[in-house]
Amino acid sequence: MAYKYILYDIEDGVAKLTLNIPEKMNRLSNETMKEVVAALKEAKDDDSVRVVVMAAAGDQAFCAGANLADFKGLSPVESRKVFSAFADLSRIFIDLGKPSIAAVNGLALAGGFGLALYPDITIASENAKFGLPEINVGVWSCMVSASLPKLVGRRKALELLMTGDMIDAKEAERIGLINKVVPHDKLEETVMNLAKKISKKSPVVMSLGRDSYYTMLDMEYDKAITYLLEILAIIVSTEDCQEGVTAFTEKRKPVWKGK
Known part of the structure; x- marks a missing residue:
């Protein structure tokens, strides 16, 4: 445009x-x-x-x-x-x-x-x-x-x-x-x-993390913790998180897929 x-x-x-x-x-x-x-x-x-x-x-x-x-x-x-x-x-x-x-x-x-x-x-x-x-x-x-x-x-x-x-x-x-x-x-x-x-960070994890931050800002503490627990479970299940953990154990830089 x-x-x-x-x-x-x-x-x-x-x-x-x-x-x-x-x-x-x-x-x-x-x-x-x-x-x-x-x-x-x-x-x-x-x-x-x-x-x-x-x-x-x-x-x-x-x-x-x-x-x-x-x-x-x-x-x-x-x-x-x-x-x-x-x-x-x-x-x-x-x-x-x-x-x-x-x-x-x-x-x-x-x-x-x-x-x-x-x-x-x-x-x-x-x-x-x-x-x-x-x-x-x-x-x-x-x-x-x-x-x-x-x-x-x-x-x-x-x-x-x-x-x-x-x-x-x-x-x-x-x-x-x-x-x-x-x-x-x-x-x-x-x-x-x-x-x-x-x-250079994982785009999918960055997006999930950033969006969850803004979403929980106005929540009561207990509701925020419950919500963030669900987000963390989603983040850990992403391909990028698994790649990041694997790369850390293999002492190499991660290759993000954005998934």
């Missing part, structure tokens, strides 16, 4: 999606969000893709969110239709079935803040900044608030949501918003090395 607002490339099992409108600070128009969702679905359905990387062109902004002027004068029905694209974007990363990594450089604001958090792992350059400034113009960060407390806790999440203050990459790492801060010139290298490292 040809894309207008993003770049989509696959190399060595890693699909890289790059927001490619730096002159507009990689803002999320409805068309851009639809392209991102479409590309993620393409990656999901492609068995050659083991890991997905979400990146952005330019140094100024990873993504500055949506253009608020687009929301002016919308009725509730029209608003719901427009904002459904944000909901789709937040869901698709969970439903991806494959590991995902965000490479964040520059500003990650509002919807761009969410786009930086939705992937499984987030690596940021030292000049990245994160914020939810839409509260300053009378908009609440509804989509982001679904996942933010799980990362930083209720109190810190509410502080970010209520104040609209920006935080730098070091503070984002400190509070658990992101995984790691790296020098600006090492961001792409760090992210791609991590993606390639993860891509």
Whole structure:
């Protein structure tokens, strides 16, 4: 599929999606969000893709969110239709079935803040900044608030949501918003090395394990343990798990079949 607002490339099992409108600070128009969702679905359905990387062109902004002027004068029905694209974007990363990594450089604001958090792992350059400034113009960060407390806790999440203050990459790492801060010139290298490292794991075990992790997050402890016991039984019965155990005993690298 040809894309207008993003770049989509696959190399060595890693699909890289790059927001490619730096002159507009990689803002999320409805068309851009639809392209991102479409590309993620393409990656999901492609068995050659083991890991997905979400990146952005330019140094100024990873993504500055949506253009608020687009929301002016919308009725509730029209608003719901427009904002459904944000909901789709937040869901698709969970439903991806494959590991995902965000490479964040520059500003990650509002919807761009969410786009930086939705992937499984987030690596940021030292000049990245994160914020939810839409509260300053009378908009609440509804989509982001679904996942933010799980990362930083209720109190810190509410502080970010209520104040609209920006935080730098070091503070984002400190509070658990992101995984790691790296020098600006090492961001792409760090992210791609991590993606390639993860891509070498069994794809079927990675998918089962990752999906089970998200499924059990909101379960009661006993229900989670019961559920995970079933998943573990399935994982151990896969060809890849048996190959991994055999390779370990034979002191060789496993050859994954994805089964």
